[in-house]
Amino acid sequence: MRLGIPHFGNVYVAVKAMARRLGATGKDIIIPPPMTQGTLDLGVKYSPTEACLPYKLTLGSLIEACELGADTLAQARGTGICRLGYYARGQEQMLRDLGYNAQFITVDISHHKIISIMQLIRNMTNNASWKEIISAFFFGIGKLAAIDKVEKVVQEIRAVEIEKGMANRMYREAIKGIDDASDSREVKRISREYIGMLRKIPKNPQADPVKVAIVGEIYVVIEPFSNMDIEIELGKLGVEVHRTMTLSRWVKYSLFLNYLGVDEWKQVHKLAKPYLDHDVGGDGWESVGEKVLYTRKGYDGLVHLAPFTCMPEIVAQNIMPSTREDIPVLTVICDEQMAKQGLLTRLEAFVDLLRFRRRR
Amino acid sequence: MDIIKVGIPRALLYYQYYPMWESFFEKLGAEVVVSPLTNKAILNLGVTRAVADTCLPIKLFLGHVISLIDKCDYIFAPTVISLGRKAYNCSKIIGLPNMTRALIPECPVILAPEINLEKWRYHVYQNIYKLGSCFTSNPFKIKKAVEEAWKSNLAYRSKMAHEGITCPEAINRMCQTNQQLDSNCYPSPILTIAVIGHPYVLYDDYLNHRLISRLKSMGVKVLVPEMAAEEELDIAAKKMVGTPHWSFETDIVGAGEYYMEEKVDGIINLSVFGCGPDSMMVDFVKHRAREFGIPFLALSLDEHASEGGVLTRLEAFLDMIKRRNRICV
Numbered sequence: 001m002r003l004g005i006p007h008f009g010n011v012y013v014a015v016k017a018m019a020r021r022l023g024a025t026g027k028d029i030i031i032p033p034p035m036t037q038g039t040l041d042l043g044v045k046y047s048p049t050e051a052c053l054p055y056k057l058t059l060g061s062l063i064e065a066c067e068l069g070a071d072t073l074a075q076a077r078g079t080g081i082c083r084l085g086y087y088a089r090g091q092e093q094m095l096r097d098l099g100y101n102a103q104f105i106t107v108d109i110s111h112h113k114i115i116s117i118m119q120l121i122r123n124m125t126n127n128a129s130w131k132e133i134i135s136a137f138f139f140g141i142g143k144l145a146a147i148d149k150v151e152k153v154v155q156e157i158r159a160v161e162i163e164k165g166m167a168n169r170m171y172r173e174a175i176k177g178i179d180d181a182s183d184s185r186e187v188k189r190i191s192r193e194y195i196g197m198l199r200k201i202p203k204n205p206q207a208d209p210v211k212v213a214i215v216g217e218i219y220v221v222i223e224p225f226s227n228m229d230i231e232i233e234l235g236k237l238g239v240e241v242h243r244t245m246t247l248s249r250w251v252k253y254s255l256f257l258n259y260l261g262v263d264e265w266k267q268v269h270k271l272a273k274p275y276l277d278h279d280v281g282g283d284g285w286e287s288v289g290e291k292v293l294y295t296r297k298g299y300d301g302l303v304h305l306a307p308f309t310c311m312p313e314i315v316a317q318n319i320m321p322s323t324r325e326d327i328p329v330l331t332v333i334c335d336e337q338m339a340k341q342g343l344l345t346r347l348e349a350f351v352d353l354l355r356f357r358r359r360r
Numbered sequence: 361m362d363i364i365k366v367g368i369p370r371a372l373l374y375y376q377y378y379p380m381w382e383s384f385f386e387k388l389g390a391e392v393v394v395s396p397l398t399n400k401a402i403l404n405l406g407v408t409r410a411v412a413d414t415c416l417p418i419k420l421f422l423g424h425v426i427s428l429i430d431k432c433d434y435i436f437a438p439t440v441i442s443l444g445r446k447a448y449n450c451s452k453i454i455g456l457p458n459m460t461r462a463l464i465p466e467c468p469v470i471l472a473p474e475i476n477l478e479k480w481r482y483h484v485y486q487n488i489y490k491l492g493s494c495f496t497s498n499p500f501k502i503k504k505a506v507e508e509a510w511k512s513n514l515a516y517r518s519k520m521a522h523e524g525i526t527c528p529e530a531i532n533r534m535c536q537t538n539q540q541l542d543s544n545c546y547p548s549p550i551l552t553i554a555v556i557g558h559p560y561v562l563y564d565d566y567l568n569h570r571l572i573s574r575l576k577s578m579g580v581k582v583l584v585p586e587m588a589a590e591e592e593l594d595i596a597a598k599k600m601v602g603t604p605h606w607s608f609e610t611d612i613v614g615a616g617e618y619y620m621e622e623k624v625d626g627i628i629n630l631s632v633f634g635c636g637p638d639s640m641m642v643d644f645v646k647h648r649a650r651e652f653g654i655p656f657l658a659l660s661l662d663e664h665a666s667e668g669g670v671l672t673r674l675e676a677f678l679d680m681i682k683r684r685n686r687i688c689v
Contacts, residue, residue: 050639050660081448085605086640093647276458278441278474280451309413311636315455317411322462333413 001124004030004070004102006058009222009247010147013179014140020182021136022125032064035225039064044336046094052083053307053335054219057226059091066100073102074120078110081281082312085110114255143178145248146191150174153198155242158235159209162202168232170198209240210354213294215287216305217313220334221245227305227334228343234303237351242299244290245283268293275319284312288319295325300354302327308335328353364390364495367432367468369424370397372417372453373440375527375559379534380513381436387505388495393432395424398566402427407663409463415634416567416662417560418452418459425460425467434471434494435460441476443607448478450606450637520586526572527586528563549581551681554619556585556612556645557630558638561661568630569667571659571674575628578678583624585615592618601644606637616645626655626681628674633662655681 005015012031019029032039035057043060062073073095075088092104105124108116121133150171157167174194181187212234220226222245231241253264263269265286272289279285291302304320306313317331330350332343366385368374374394385392396402398420406423425435437457442448452459457472471494473487492502512534520530553575561567562584575582585593593614597604600617604610616627627649631638642658649656657677659670 048639048643050634052636052639081451081454081605083636083640086601089601090640090643093644097647275462276455278439278454280455281448282451284451284455309634309636309639311451312455314411314413314415315451315459318414318459319455319462322465 001072002028002030002070003072003074003124004032004062004065004068005074006061006065007032007035007223007225008058008219009224010144010175011247013147013175014144014247016179017143018121018136018140021139022121022128022132024125030065030068030070032061032068035061035223039225040336046098048090050309051090052310053226054217054223055083055087055090056336057219057223058087059094062091062095062102063098063100066095066102071102072124073104075104075106076109077106078108081279082310084282109254114259117255139184141248141251142184143181143187144251146178146187147175148246148248150178150191150194150198151246153195155231155235156240157198157201157203158232159238159240160203160207162204164236166201167198167235170194170201207238209238210300210351210358211240211242211298212301212303212354213290213299214241214243214303214305215245215283215290215294216303217283217307217310218245218250220305220307222247226307227332228338228340230303230305230332230343230347233344233347234351237347239351239354242294265289271296275323276315280312280315282310282312284316287313287316288323291320291327291329292323292325295323295327299327300358301350302329303350304329304331306331306333308333308337328357364434365393365432366390366471367393367395367425367428367435369421369428369435369437370395371421371424371564372456372560373438375531375563377513378531379516380509382535383512384505384509385436385495387508388492388501390495393428395427398424398564400566403566403663410459413634415452416632417558418456419663420560420564420567421456422460422463425464429464429466429468432468434469435467436471439472439474440607441474442478443475444477444603446478447603447605447607447610449608450635452636453608517586517590521589524587526563526584527559530586546576547579549576550579551625551678551685552581552583553626553628553681554583554615554624555628555630556615556619558608558612558635559586561630561632567632568661569665569670571628571630571670574671574674578674580678583615583619585611588615588618596621600648601641604641606641609637609641612638613641613645617648620649620652620654624654625685626657626677628657628659628677630659630661633660655684 005012016029016031039060040057042063043056047056047059065073075091076084077088078085088104088106095102105120107120118133154167154171161167174190177190178187181190214221221243234241268286268289271292272285276285276288287304294302320329330346368381382392402423403420405426406419409422410419428435437460439454439457440449441454457470460467460470471491473491475484477484488506489502492505496502516530516534555562555572572582593611596617597610597614600613604613629642631642646656
């Protein structure tokens with residue numbers, strides 16, 4: 001079996017780690033090349049015109065995996081309010097029409113998440129023992145957590161470093177190092193080392209970074225290709241970026257703590273209540289709540305990312321301007337028509353606005 | 361005491377549930393005010409309020425709400441979250457009352473009972489009771505109104521399925537509204553075409569440029585999803601995609617599959633630009649139409665769609681079917 005997965009942030013690191021732990025060779029797991037314009041073009045060509053960007057990107061990524069010889073593909077599924085529920089179905093049909101003979105396996109991410117994932121791994125490994133599966137699983141998500149920990153520091157340093165780009169270079173090295181690490185102790189050591197090195201990067205003592213939070217739809221928030229590296233660009237403009245949504249957080253809560261009755265969004269939902277009183281699918285409810293939260297925390301601005309025609313985010317976008325807690329919000333709609341220069345101009349104007357407001 | 365006036369915007373769920381709502385509110389002693397037929401002014405009112413990416417039916421809904429300000433004491437816009445097990449509605453319909461409150465601050469009080477069949481029945485009853493108690497403190501009166509409302513809903517559905525009429529026609533026969541009656545004489549039909557889409561797109565004559573009456577005058581027998589019984593649509597939809605995750609898509613994919621099995625001459629899908637559920641589901645119908653070898657036309661409407669463009673495509677589609685069926689014109 002040759003398993004292909006679509007790209008989604010650093011998920012590939014975790015999948016690779018798990019597979020290697022369970023004795024898979026490089027041939028058994030196919031990670032498509034990093035996403036490029038070509039991936040997007042492929043996805044756009046074979047998707048329904050009005051499908052959303054994550055659909056198009058994951059389809060492009062899956063086609064690339066098929067080209068590399070994958071015969072089994074993994075995709076998320078769920079019964080939700082947003083389009084995600086039909087991703088696997090639509091993409092499977094399209095790949096069959098294109099003549100790829102790939103089998104689809106789906107991970108249920110709305111109910112029984114952890115069971116569904118465990119079962120999937122077990123089926124794929126020809127019934128390896130549960131002990132092995134669980135240890136491999138924790139090894140994989142440990143890598144994700146380590147990367148996210150480094151990233152948090154990178155987001156701070158980017159805004160204040162003197163020589164722009166140093167933090168990014170180190171972040172890339174750190175991902176590479178963590179990806180290559182073969183046991184948990186090594187992962188921890190690498191992440192500690194890189195965090196230490198990042199803290200030592202020379203900083204501009206006069207820098208007074210404005211603080212911006214990134215909220216929105218999970219795929220475009222987490223996958224840098226889909227939002228045109230918006231965090232890096234903001235960093236170059238001297239902005240300290242904060243983002244609640246990370247993969248390791250999703251894993252930690254959705255797969256474990258939610259079952260114990262811990263709701264990571266409880267506070268955010270409560271804050272959103274006066275404006276939007278129930279879940280609208282996707283991350284719409286959270287976006288509204290986070291606006292209120294970050295205003296109270298004293299952030300300077302909010303960047304709201306959403307794929308074009310994303311239903312929950314449109315609801316959020318319509319409601320956001322009417323909240324009493326008022327900070328500037330820049331809504332960036334991500335789709336295949338997006339151009340880097342246009343984005344940069346808008347970001348510069350937005351950051352200028354934030355600086356101006358702060359000086360007042 | 362003055363009679364309480366409840367405003368119902370003539371948009372979105374109006375077409376599916378108006379007879380039910382009307383008898384509910386009238387039994388409770390309230391007066392129902394329906395907004396006028398969609399026109400350009402209403403559309404413009406709505407378009408200026410919402411974010412550009414919002415889909416057209418929502419903008420129209422906002423326009424209708426604005427046109428009801430000053431004419432009523434309450435606006436009725438239920439929060440319909442789920443109409444079946446593991447089936448939800450589109451986010452925008454769920455968030456509609458909240459969006460309306462945010463975008464039209466001067467709007468009268470919005471009555472937004474939560475209808476969520478994912479939760480247990482009692483929850484729905486409780487919400488309807490809460491809605492009823494805005495009008496009367498007599499629980500028996502509310503119960504009576506609910507029963508009456510449900511009865512007229514069933515009558516409405518069966519009327520459409522048995523007599524083969526569209527939503528506005530049925531509403532016209534059952535209720536006193538100023539919906540225009542279509543009393544033209546049409547040529548005898550030579551083709552049968554199923555038109556599938558959300559009721560609020562199919563029956564809003566301003567939005568779809570009078571598509572249904574246009575088709576009729578071109579000698580087409582028009583079938584719409586409401587003309588089939590609900591159970592049949594459910595079965596047909598299951599055959600195509602399993603149980604749809606969106607309640608209102610059952611009618612669309614179900615009607616697609618059902619009418620294709622009935623061997624219609626062609627299928628026209630009417631959707632609006634930016635409709636999330638449609639963007640996925642219609643693709644399945646299209647795929648299935650290819651398997652059946654039935655012509656399929658997807659018409660996407662938005663606030664810019666020009667009448668001429670729609671007409672040209674319709675004529676071309678019909679000509680193609682006629683040539684295919686070797687009907688001399």
